[in-house]
Amino acid sequence: RKEVEQDPGPFNVPEGATVAFNCTYSNSASQSFFWYRQDCRKEPKLLMSVYSSGNEDGRFTAQLNRASQYISLLIRDSKLSDSATYLCVVKAAGNKLTFGGGTRVLVKP
Amino acid sequence: EPEVTQTPSHQVTQMGQEVILRCVPISNHLYFYWYRQILGQKVEFLVSFYNNEISEKSEIFDDQFSVERPDGSNFTLKIRSTKLEDSAMYFCASSVQGHGLSNQPQHFGDGTRLSIL
Numbered sequence: 001r002k003e004v005e006q007d008p009g010p011f012n013v014p015e016g017a018t019v020a021f022n023c024t025y026s027n028s029a030s031q032s033f034f035w036y037r038q039d040c041r042k043e044p045k046l047l048m049s050v051y052s053s054g055n056e057d058g059r060f061t062a063q064l065n066r067a068s069q070y071i072s073l074l075i076r077d078s079k080l081s082d083s084a085t086y087l088c089v090v091k092a093a094g095n096k097l098t099f100g101g102g103t104r105v106l107v108k109p
Numbered sequence: 110e111p112e113v114t115q116t117p118s119h120q121v122t123q124m125g126q127e128v129i130l131r132c133v134p135i136s137n138h139l140y141f142y143w144y145r146q147i148l149g150q151k152v153e154f155l156v157s158f159y160n161n162e163i164s165e166k167s168e169i170f171d172d173q174f175s176v177e178r179p180d181g182s183n184f185t186l187k188i189r190s191t192k193l194e195d196s197a198m199y200f201c202a203s204s205v206q207g208h209g210l211s212n213q214p215q216h217f218g219d220g221t222r223l224s225i226l
Contacts, residue, residue, distance in 0.1 A: 034214055043200055043217040044152060087152065095140060095157035095165045097202075097215060102151065 001026050004090050004100035011105045013078045020074040021103045023088030032091040033064055035073050037084040038102065044087055047073075078107045111135045113218035115201050121224045122191055130186045130221045132201030141184045142202040142215060143176065145169070152200065158184065188223075196225045 006023045013019045025033075033050035048055065050062040050071055061074040071090075075082055085102040092098075114133045122128045134141050143155040156166040158176055173189045184203075188195055202215040 038152075041198070043219045046214045046216065049214060095142065095159075096154035096167065097142075097144075097152075098154070099152040 002100075003027060003098045004088055006086075006088050006100035006103045008101060009104040009106075011103065013075075013082075013105060013107045015078060015080060015107055015109050017078050018074065018076050019078060019105060020072060021086070021105075022070050022072045023100050023103075024068075024070045025088075025090045025098075026069070027090065027092055027098075028069065029092050030069075030090045031093055033062075033071050034089040034091075034097075035060075035062055035071075036087040036089055036099075038087055039084050044089075044099075047086070075105070078105075080107050080109065083107045113201055113203055113216055115199075115218035115221050117221060118219070119222045119224070121226065124193055124225050125190050128188050128191055128223065130188075130199050130201075130223070132184045132186075132218055133182050134184055134201065134203030135216060136182075138203035138205055138216075140164075140204045140206065140215075141176075141178070142204075143186045144200045144202060144217075145197040146200065146220075147197045155186070191223075191225045193225050196223060198222050 035047040036044040037047045038044045048057045054063040059076045063072045085104045087102045088100040090098045116131045141158045146152045156170045157164045175187045198220045200220045201218040204213045204215045206213040
């Protein structure tokens, strides 16, 4: 089983619509969770950290379900600039970040 | 906003040659990392570095790889004898804290594209 698993997509989303997707992780000792976004051939950029109680940052909402070992990201009122690959990232007690393969989102006018 | 900077942006090297990739982490950060991303694949952890020593490394980080912080600002990754399969994007990252329950995120540089011929 992959350490961090994501639906690769693409999710084709009309501008203004809502899109949501999940990721699952296999290591029950994982402690920290993040969503990064990556544009084509660019570096991963932190979108948001994910907290146990769930958290929101503008149009983005992240949820964590430790029992089922999954994390979700919801994007409301999608903009064309939201088109990117969204990386689910997990950290256990050490230093290393473990990345999922990414979910590609394409927002279309 | 402070950022991680990497040089060069693109490095082309003959197989078997040594290559050094350079990074300047964010100035108040204490933990430094190297990751790589082979084209079309996921980002993979290579190594983390704290207090002038390696704190964690992956199976990818074999004897051909080394890291160094030669002065107060630079953090380098050296590949001693490059192979074709070393072709990838290499990202440097840094964070304020690293270990344990820290939720401090890692901030990435814009990468060095390494092409081995």
